[in-house]
Amino acid sequence: MAFEEGVHEMTCPKCGQRHRVKWSRLPVRDRSTVHCQRCHTVMYNRESVRDYGQATAIDD
Secondary structure, three states, X not given: OOOOEEEEEEEOOOOXXXXXXXXXXXXXXXXXXXXXXXXXXXEEEEEEEEEEOOOEEOOO
16 A cells, blocks of 8 residues: 555634645544634544644635
8 A cells, every 4th residue: 555645625614714634544444533723623523544633724
């Protein structure tokens, strides 16, 4: 399996703050949770083969 990594952009459903989140591929499924940096709402919470790091807010 090749190592993969990338960047996703996520938008908080509660406050609308945009975020940039780095991810890397895991060999097995694991639970990942990403919180909004402004209001701390959970934007992503599920099992995935991607490990998401901490979100970074994008200033408009």
